[in-house]
Amino acid sequence: MSAKIQRLAEIDRVIHEPGRLMIVALLAAVEEADFQYLRQTTGLTQGNLSAHLSKLDEAGYVAIEKTFRGKYPLTLCRLTERGKQVLDTYRKVIKAAL
């Protein structure tokens, strides 16, 4: 039991933050989503979402691509393989410990 509890210390802090956890969980269910869709669905403010996405991008958990659909600018986000692995590990560690 103590070994499982101790594993909490190794938890990924990038994904542990609730806002980022919400983004990653949402992206796990879709192929890709743009910034506006994530903002609407998570309820995060524009600044918060932008900051969280930057951190997830830096960590390599989310891939961000800036493009256009007609005149409408799209900031497309998708979960990387690394992001999927980290989310799965995070869930297992938390579940085992708590």
Place this chain on the structure above:
Amino acid sequence: MHCAFDCEDNMNQSSSRLLEETPEVIASRLFQRAHLRDGLPEIFVGTFFLLVAPLDWMGQNINGAPMAAKAAYAANILLSMILGMSLPWLIKWVRRRFLVEREGYVRLKSAKRQVTYILLVAAAIFALSLVAALWLKLPNLDRWILAALGLYVGAVWAFIGQTLRFRIVAAISAATGILLAFTALSMQLCLAIFFGMSGLITLLSGLVVFIRFMRLPIEAGE
């Protein structure tokens, strides 16, 4: 302030649920909520129900009716079929063509298998119940079917929506089906009333949500 509470609530819910459910389940719930936030699915399904509602009754009374009524009947069948088959595509098209600045863009994974399985199992249970009822030669079978149809439509709405407004629509649909089963009205008229009532409240619910959604200010993307 309201948004801040909402955000915090969303976050807390996501964090606590992650312990009990897989990320896919949590994300599916968030996605489902987003899918229903503009009311478009209800508007289209409600319209479809309203188109389907009089078909059986019209079919029974079409002989000897004027040409205009026959044309309206044929047009209704055609429209119902087109709308029924193109519903998901139509919703997606309207969103991408007119609402992308408000709603954003999302590309889904190929199929939501869990939802499809549950709906298929529910349909199979409904069909098996029908076969069993036929085999047992239950008296007033058409009335049982009507009540079961009400419960089935109600259960599907409650399962899909999982929000208060969907539960209200589900409860009204189920109650309408059950109440109609106890009346002495003809089956054709009962079906017309059932789908008419169900379609009308679904359409109204969708329109209210859609108007509220369109009144929200558009916030610029990143």
